[in-house]
Amino acid sequence: MSVAFPPSDPAVPRSLVPMSVLDRLTPLHVALTAEGRISGLGLTLRRLIGGDAAAAGSIAGLPFDTGFTLRRPADLALLALGGPVELTLRDDPRHPMRGLALPLPGGALFLALAFVDLPAAVRDLDLTEADFGPTDHTVDLLWLIEANAAVSGELRSLNRRLQGAQAMAQEQALTDPLTGLRNRRALEGALADHCAGAEGFALLQLDLDRFKQVNDTLGHAAGDHVLIEVARVLTQETRAGDTLARLGGDEFVVLLSGMADATRAMQVADRITRRLSRPIPFEGQACRIGASGGLILAPARAFPAPEAILRQADAALYAAKRAGRGRTVAQDWQA
Amino acid sequence: MSGFGKRGRAVHGLILRAIQCFLRDIWGAAFWQAVADDLRLPAQGFEAMLTYDPALGPAVLDRAAARLNRSRDSLLEDMGTYLVSHPRRDGVRRLLRFGGAGFADFLHSLDHLPGRVRLAVPDLALPSLRVQALAPDSFRLTVGTPGDGLAAPVLAAPVLAVPVTMVLVGLIRAMADDHGALVLIEAEGDTSLRIDVLDGQHASARDFRLAAPA
Numbered sequence: 001m002s003v004a005f006p007p008s009d010p011a012v013p014r015s016l017v018p019m020s021v022l023d024r025l026t027p028l029h030v031a032l033t034a035e036g037r038i039s040g041l042g043l044t045l046r047r048l049i050g051g052d053a054a055a056a057g058s059i060a061g062l063p064f065d066t067g068f069t070l071r072r073p074a075d076l077a078l079l080a081l082g083g084p085v086e087l088t089l090r091d092d093p094r095h096p097m098r099g100l101a102l103p104l105p106g107g108a109l110f111l112a113l114a115f116v117d118l119p120a121a122v123r124d125l126d127l128t129e130a131d132f133g134p135t136d137h138t139v140d141l142l143w144l145i146e147a148n149a150a151v152s153g154e155l156r157s158l159n160r161r162l163q164g165a166q167a168m169a170q171e172q173a174l175t176d177p178l179t180g181l182r183n184r185r186a187l188e189g190a191l192a193d194h195c196a197g198a199e200g201f202a203l204l205q206l207d208l209d210r211f212k213q214v215n216d217t218l219g220h221a222a223g224d225h226v227l228i229e230v231a232r233v234l235t236q237e238t239r240a241g242d243t244l245a246r247l248g249g250d251e252f253v254v255l256l257s258g259m260a261d262a263t264r265a266m267q268v269a270d271r272i273t274r275r276l277s278r279p280i281p282f283e284g285q286a287c288r289i290g291a292s293g294g295l296i297l298a299p300a301r302a303f304p305a306p307e308a309i310l311r312q313a314d315a316a317l318y319a320a321k322r323a324g325r326g327r328t329v330a331q332d333w334q335a
Numbered sequence: 336m337s338g339f340g341k342r343g344r345a346v347h348g349l350i351l352r353a354i355q356c357f358l359r360d361i362w363g364a365a366f367w368q369a370v371a372d373d374l375r376l377p378a379q380g381f382e383a384m385l386t387y388d389p390a391l392g393p394a395v396l397d398r399a400a401a402r403l404n405r406s407r408d409s410l411l412e413d414m415g416t417y418l419v420s421h422p423r424r425d426g427v428r429r430l431l432r433f434g435g436a437g438f439a440d441f442l443h444s445l446d447h448l449p450g451r452v453r454l455a456v457p458d459l460a461l462p463s464l465r466v467q468a469l470a471p472d473s474f475r476l477t478v479g480t481p482g483d484g485l486a487a488p489v490l491a492a493p494v495l496a497v498p499v500t501m502v503l504v505g506l507i508r509a510m511a512d513d514h515g516a517l518v519l520i521e522a523e524g525d526t527s528l529r530i531d532v533l534d535g536q537h538a539s540a541r542d543f544r545l546a547a548p549a
Contacts, residue, residue, distance in 0.1 A: 123546035129436060139545065140451070143433040146547050147455035150426050154349075154383040161379070 034107030179231035187245035200260035208250035209290035293328030345386035415505025438514035
């Protein structure tokens with residue numbers, strides 16, 4: 001069997017391409033008679049429809065819709081005019097094919113097809129290299145899809161590692177390495193956020209009393225131990241969402257988020273100063289410190305300036321120290 | 336280390352990463368760590384998508400060879416085998432199996448390998464590879480230098496900086512196994528290999544389907 005192709009130049013004699021060559025060159029083709037019956041199938045379609053050569057042979061001469069469902073154009077009459085075509089296998093409509101319908105002399109038709117979703121078709125229909133034409137770039141395309149997936153996988157994991165490193169660097173930049181509390185920079189950020197929000201909050205500024213004596217008489221290891229213990233007390237006496245910062249030396253700030261009640265804020269401050277008035281044991285010695293606090297309550301919708309809050313807390317702390325240390329002095333926010 | 340890239344004298348991280356994975360997967364994480372410590376490499380090792388000082392590849396290989404009391408060549412050959420046959424590197428095996436249905440098809444596909452690799456990783460310039468059939472079952476593979484050959488020279492591309500011929504010996508032998516072929520491979524100098532297929536169907540080929548495994 002052979003199919004005659006109309007030459008573009010009438011002066012050139014018609015060339016005949018044996019069907020066996022077309023079977024190999026375009027493994028996804030359908031040849032139709034003028035009556036719309038199947039007269040030939042590419043190797044791959046033969047395998048997909050028939051399963052074996054005998055069954056494929058038996059499909060020859062059967063109507064087009066025995067093997068295929070046409071999606072575009074609407075019917076065979078339109079298809080016979082030639083042009084873009086889209087269809088599926090009748091018995092396995094998962095994988096649409098699209099291509100071109102080429103009218104042949106005498107009303108016959110040649111459909112050259114390709115799968116729309118190639119990787120899915122290759123996977124589900126178990127296609128091999130032999131299912132594609134020799135000059136077809138399908139296998140190269142599949143190679144590239146797989147190689148690109150490997151490359152983008154590497155890029156993704158690099159990005160993940162960089163992201164992790166960045167998060168860690170950021171965390172380190174905001175943390176006081178000795179106590180694990182936030183540092184001054186982190187406090188400035190948190191305070192700015194609180195001041196910009198409508199919610200009220202309380203700020204407690206704490207100075208340790210007699211910390212210098214501990215350092216001088218028992219050494220820096222004792223001093224460090226005391227600072228770590230203070231951090232532990234602050235953590236235990238506040239809620240998870242509060243901001244605890246060490247500003248350096250023996251200065252601490254506690255930011256109580258959403259705290260609108262002066263009595264409750266004062267209770268937190270008192271619990272902290274009371275606990276810090278107890279001796280802290282260190283290697284058989286007792287480190288006797290204490291803490292003085294200045295407490296400012298910023299009411300809701302006050303939108304205070306951060307520097308003003310810190311200044312007023314400092315003034316309250318000074319008052320606490322003058323009043324004999326070991327206590328917290330609370331002052332109202334002065335707009 | 337991006338400065339090496341700008342001068343066009345950097346080695347692609349993929350190469351160094353492959354060496355790192357090879358040493359780690361075959362001799363263990365502690366062995367890799369010891370090599371990395373000897374050379375004061377960054378703690379996390381090499382990143383596949385960055386570029387590095389080209390001296391690092393030979394330095395890592397020589398350090399590992401010294402610790403193992405092996406020659407660099409035999410280490411490189413093992414690395415070629417590792418790239419194809421280690422369970423963790425199945426992606427490489429699959430990409431090479433795309434070369435064709437049989438072992439001879441695979442050998443001929445090596446001609447196009449540097450070009451194909453460039454499609455996926457444009458800045459990874461492999462040396463040109465030329466396969467000649469001397470007889471139906473006898474082939475010669477000639478290894479060029481990165482960026483030479485028929486493809487347009489890739490200026491300022493990171494160079495390989497690792498001798499590749501011995502890697503190919505191990506890699507081709509492992510691919511022959513994969514195709515079920517029994518072969519004899521011999522290095523002819525630094526840039527040429529002779530491959531004799533003794534039995535093309537010595538064993539059954541390992542399974543390969545075009546569709547990527549889920």
